[in-house]
Amino acid sequence: xxxxxxxxxxxxxxxxxxxxxxxxxxxxxxxxxxxxxxxxxxxxxxxxxxxxxxxxxxxxxxxxxxxxxxxxxxxxxxxxxxxxxxxxxxxxxxxxxxxxxxxxxxxxxxxxxxxxxxxxxxxxxxxxxxxxxxxxxxxxxxxxxxxxxxxxxxxxx
Amino acid sequence: xxxxxxxxxxxxxxxxxxxxxxxxxxxxxxxxxxxxxxxxxxxxxxxxxxxxxxxxxxxxxxxxxxxxxxxxxxxxxxxxxxxxxxxxxxxxxxxxxxxxxxxxxxxxxxxxxxxxxxxxxxxxxxxxxxxxxxxxxxxxxxxxxxxxxxxxxxxxxxxxxxxxxxxxxxxxxxxxxxxxxxxxxxxxxxxxxxxxxxxxxxxxxxxxxxxxxxxxxxxxxxxxxxxxxxxxxxxxxxxxxxxxxxxxxxxxxxxxxxxxxxxxxxxxxxxxxxxxxxxxxxxxxxxxxxxxxxxxxxxxxxxxxxxxxxxxxxxxxxxxxxxxxxxxxxxxxxxxxxxxxxxxxxxxxxxxxxxxxxxxxxxxxxxxxxxxxxxxxxxxxxxxxxxxxxxxxxxxxxxxxxxxxxxxxxxxxxxxxxxxxxxxxxxxxxxxxxxxxxxxxxxxxxxxxxxxxxxxxxxxxxxxxxxxxxxxxxxxxxxxxxxxxxxxxxxxxxxxxxxxxxxxxxxxxxxxxxxxxxxxxxxxxxxxxxxxxxxxxxxxxxxxxxxxxxxxxxxxxxxxxxxxxxxxxxxxxxxxxxxxxxxxxxxxxxxxxxxxxxxxxxxxxxxxxxxxxxxxxxxxxxxxxxxxxxxxxxxxxxxxxxxxxxxxxxxxxxxxxxxxxxxxxxxxxxxxxxxxxxxxxxxxxxxxxxxxxxxxxxxxxxxxxxxxxxxxxxxxxxxxxxxxxxxxxxxxxxxxxxxxxxxxxx
Numbered sequence: 001x002x003x004x005x006x007x008x009x010x011x012x013x014x015x016x017x018x019x020x021x022x023x024x025x026x027x028x029x030x031x032x033x034x035x036x037x038x039x040x041x042x043x044x045x046x047x048x049x050x051x052x053x054x055x056x057x058x059x060x061x062x063x064x065x066x067x068x069x070x071x072x073x074x075x076x077x078x079x080x081x082x083x084x085x086x087x088x089x090x091x092x093x094x095x096x097x098x099x100x101x102x103x104x105x106x107x108x109x110x111x112x113x114x115x116x117x118x119x120x121x122x123x124x125x126x127x128x129x130x131x132x133x134x135x136x137x138x139x140x141x142x143x144x145x146x147x148x149x150x151x152x153x154x155x156x157x
Numbered sequence: 158x159x160x161x162x163x164x165x166x167x168x169x170x171x172x173x174x175x176x177x178x179x180x181x182x183x184x185x186x187x188x189x190x191x192x193x194x195x196x197x198x199x200x201x202x203x204x205x206x207x208x209x210x211x212x213x214x215x216x217x218x219x220x221x222x223x224x225x226x227x228x229x230x231x232x233x234x235x236x237x238x239x240x241x242x243x244x245x246x247x248x249x250x251x252x253x254x255x256x257x258x259x260x261x262x263x264x265x266x267x268x269x270x271x272x273x274x275x276x277x278x279x280x281x282x283x284x285x286x287x288x289x290x291x292x293x294x295x296x297x298x299x300x301x302x303x304x305x306x307x308x309x310x311x312x313x314x315x316x317x318x319x320x321x322x323x324x325x326x327x328x329x330x331x332x333x334x335x336x337x338x339x340x341x342x343x344x345x346x347x348x349x350x351x352x353x354x355x356x357x358x359x360x361x362x363x364x365x366x367x368x369x370x371x372x373x374x375x376x377x378x379x380x381x382x383x384x385x386x387x388x389x390x391x392x393x394x395x396x397x398x399x400x401x402x403x404x405x406x407x408x409x410x411x412x413x414x415x416x417x418x419x420x421x422x423x424x425x426x427x428x429x430x431x432x433x434x435x436x437x438x439x440x441x442x443x444x445x446x447x448x449x450x451x452x453x454x455x456x457x458x459x460x461x462x463x464x465x466x467x468x469x470x471x472x473x474x475x476x477x478x479x480x481x482x483x484x485x486x487x488x489x490x491x492x493x494x495x496x497x498x499x500x501x502x503x504x505x506x507x508x509x510x511x512x513x514x515x516x517x518x519x520x521x522x523x524x525x526x527x528x529x530x531x532x533x534x535x536x537x538x539x540x541x542x543x544x545x546x547x548x549x550x551x552x553x554x555x556x557x558x559x560x561x562x563x564x565x566x567x568x569x570x571x572x573x574x575x576x577x578x579x580x581x582x583x584x585x586x587x588x589x590x591x592x593x594x595x596x597x598x599x600x601x602x603x604x605x606x607x608x609x610x611x612x613x614x615x616x617x618x619x620x621x622x623x624x625x626x627x628x629x630x631x632x633x634x635x636x637x638x639x640x641x642x643x644x645x646x647x648x649x650x651x652x653x654x655x656x657x658x659x660x661x662x663x664x665x666x667x668x669x670x671x672x673x674x675x676x677x678x679x680x681x682x683x684x685x686x687x688x689x690x691x692x693x694x695x696x697x698x699x700x701x702x703x704x705x706x707x708x709x710x711x712x713x714x715x716x717x718x719x720x721x722x723x724x725x726x727x728x729x730x731x732x733x734x735x736x737x738x739x740x741x742x743x744x745x746x747x748x749x750x751x752x753x754x755x756x757x758x759x760x761x762x763x764x765x766x767x768x769x770x771x772x773x774x775x776x777x778x779x780x781x782x783x784x785x786x787x788x789x790x791x792x793x794x795x796x797x798x799x800x801x802x803x804x805x806x807x808x809x810x811x812x813x814x815x816x817x818x819x820x821x822x823x824x825x826x827x828x829x830x831x832x833x834x835x836x837x838x839x840x841x842x843x844x845x846x847x848x849x850x851x852x853x854x855x856x857x858x859x860x861x862x863x864x865x866x867x868x869x870x871x872x873x874x875x876x877x878x879x880x881x882x883x884x885x886x887x888x889x890x891x892x893x894x895x896x897x898x899x900x901x902x903x
Contacts, residue, residue, distance in 0.1 A: 017399075024445035028374070033366040034359020036567070038518045039599045043838045046518060074359030086357040093349040093805045096813055097220025098356035098363075099518045099567030105357060124847040131838060133518040133568050134220045135816025136809070137849035 003067045008076025018064025023047045025063045034074035034102045045130030048103035049073050055110040074102035085109045088147035096134035104130045108144050117148045168327050174206035174320035178278045202278050208316025211243045215253040216263055219569030221867050222806030223263045225351045227271055233343045234275030238301035244351045249541045249561035257540040259574050261768035261865030276333045285322040286313050347805035364537035364564040367524040372592040374444040375585050378451055379436035379605050382460035382831035384671050386435040390456040400446030405438045432551050432580040444596055463671040464831035474668045475613045475634040483632050483664030485640050488650035491660030496628035500619030504699050508688035510893045511825035513609040514841055519567020521578035521597040525586035532559045536579050537566040544576030548583040571676035575607045604833045607675030608826055610636050610646040614688040624700030628660040636670035643674045648685055651729040656716040679868040682767040686872030690763040694880040704762050705744050712737050731766045735796050739773040740764050742857050743794035747775040759884025763876035770869025771796040776877040780885045785903035788850040791815055798863040810866040811854050818874035820844045825894045848902045
């Protein structure tokens with residue numbers, strides 16, 4: 001079944017059953033491998049994308065439910081990795097294995113879009129949606145604060 | 158791998174006027190055995206004519222930072238401009254020597270060999286420049302990626318020298334001069350992960366991201382009971398599902414087999430290769446199609462004897478074994494029973510901990526392509542060399558016909574020391590005669606892991622009238638057969654406080670287990686360090702002695718030598734002064750002497766030595782009326798020798814170890830009717846962001862050669878927190894996970 005999708009500002013059509021998880025459409029149909037599979041039940045957040053700017057777990061989102069909506073993945077967060085959250089993540093050397101970090105960055109970017117200078121308590125609430133098996137939480141906190149100081153307005157396409 | 162006198166440095170020319178340098182343990186491999194052109198891609202160092210320096214990272218990168226750290230070691234002695242160095246992940250090749258990640262061994266195993274490589278290349282570049290200028294080599298120095306002749310003010314960039322440099326004979330390995338560490342420009346300074354930009358922009362780096370032409374996707378439904386096999390399955394129905402290309406019953410490999418037996422016994426049934434679990438394999442056009450097809454799969458399983466196992470029975474058996482005479486004496490000296498009966502005070506306690514899953518965030522995966530009798534693989538193994546051998550044996554192939562690429566790995570933690578998924582992917586690729594990516598679902602991963610084994614420790618300790626620990630009796634109940642214990646289920650006879658107490662006995666008894674077990678980060682230590690260090694805290698409390706002072710007394714005792722006691726196990730390699738050093742440092746930094754334990758707030762201390770590293774940690778916790786633990790802060794002090802090669806990566810490993818230790822305190826795998834009951838992170842939870850305490854880390858620099866950090870910071874955090882909870886509440890946590898002692902993390 002053909003479904004219309006808008007991913008990272010690009011309109012496209014995919015031929016998959018509408019109950020297919022968005023994650024697997026992104027990864028294996030559109031070849032956007034940045035969003036990761038971690039749990040498949042909406043628990044770990046490695047698959048986090050934005051749907052109309054709202055952080056959304058793509059592993060438990062049926063692709064049919066987001067047809068026609070604006071989907072942003074880590075690949076589309078900025079053109080060249082210059083979103084303040086991406087820059088801060090590099091500056092703070094957050095990643096260990098790096099597998100969860102696309103999801104962490106998408107959650108942090110959505111938080112900062114809503115709350116440009118979040119308190120630690122706001123950061124706790126938002127970032128507790130994502131798991132990091134390596135334990136990078138302390139640097140994630142530092143990087144979210146750093147991103148806030150770098151400015152929260154993402155470069156527009 | 159060692160770079161010794163028999164090692165052979167090989168320099169080759171690069172196309173376009175460059176230099177490549179590698180080394181080999183046998184000159185035959187390098188000089189005669191291979192064409193020069195073949196050597197170049199396998200060189201550790203490549204310097205192109207335009208000055209571009211490419212360094213190979215040989216070990217698998219599982220998040221421990223070696224892809225950054227090992228090239229740093231080469232670049233330091235090469236005196237390269239690190240900001241312009243390119244790092245590439247090496248494929249699995251014999252010329253690279255050991256290519257594994259485990260046991261916190263990368264730092265000590267590479268510190269000299271990688272530096273010597275860099276030094277050899279630098280010396281050659283200096284010799285080349287000196288020759289061109291007609292000056293003495295001793296008049297030349299180097300600055301990042303440049304040879305200088307200060308007297309005449311002349312200089313060359315390395316790239317300008319590369320073509321001529323490969324015409325010189327490489328320096329002999331015993332003529333190499335290494336830098337004085339005070340001159341280091343790269344090591345000892347925080348260097349960010351070389352893959353950071355690719356990670357934050359979502360580039361396809363990981364094994365699961367692999368894509369090769371005409372690739373199919375596979376899942377395997379394994380028996381819910383370990384050791385079970387398929388009686389029948391509705392293959393015909395599954396084959397009709399969208400995208401499904403192939404469905405195979407994987408029958409068990411014959412007992413004791415090491416090779417393949419891919420003889421079809423009945424339609425649709427193929428015998429597994431050794432090292433695979435039986436089950437049903439589904440191959441489809443996309444992973445989701447294969448995974449979704451499992452919902453329609455109906456299998457009649459022959460569960461086998463594993464089905465009789467349960468955690469409840471393990472607990473009952475352990476309780477019986479604790480009461481019985483121990484089966485095995487690991488070490489015994491002095492008069493343990495007599496001293497226990499005459500001691501002024503005796504404390505008794507039993508500690509128990511569960512099976513644990515690894516739960517790497519990237520599940521097990523490998524891509525394999527089979528063509529014309531050869532295999533090409535892209536894998537996430539921590540020991541790909543072992544994996545290649547296993548695949549070769551299982552499929553009756555030559556290792557030389559199996560090309561293995563190492564992908565960035567979404568977490569290892571010991572799980573990927575097993576190579577079962579490599580064998581599965583290779584076997585599937587051979588069955589379908591093409592390329593297959595196998596990805597385990599999270600549920601597959603959690604229910605078919607090589608688990609950290611659970612265990613039980615029954616302790617008795619005795620104090621004399623002065624509060625001195627004079628007797629220690631410990632009985633480990635583990636899993637195994639007779640005196641052969643399961644992987645990760647043993648305890649070394651020299652483990653502290655062995656040898657430090659005047660009367661001592663360490664016993665072990667085992668119950669049988671039909672479940673795969675294996676190493677989990679700081680294997681063994683992650684479990685018994687908690688039990689032992691928490692019981693030492695109990696003894697300190699009984700002695701009305703500060704735990705720090707109590708530890709110091711034990712560490713000041715002259716050790717009873719292993720040889721004199723007929724114990725089993727290696728020599729005691731622990732340096733008590735180093736452990737005392739980190740204890741003192743963490744006490745000073747955490748304000749231990751001035752701590753105020755009040756109802757609901759407490760401080761706990763623990764230390765541990767393992768994997769050549771020394772760590773002491775202090776936990777500050779608050780516990781509310783519902784026994785919810787908030788860890789306010791962790792202080793850690795570590796001693797891993799005279800150099801922290803990459804302070805950023807090192808700190809990250811300590812953070813990770815502490816957070817993982819906390820996760821382990823709240824996790825368990827339980828067995829019912831032979832089936833692991835926890836299937837995902839909702840029932841085997843990782844610590845979440847809001848629960849993570851701030852961590853303050855201090856290094857104690859000592860004169861010893863540097864050692865690794867993957868593991869040693871983990872063990873102390875569990876007892877430090879448990880001891881802090883006691884200080885806050887008066888309640889001991891003697892059973893993990895926390896929930897089984899009535900606690901949880903807030």
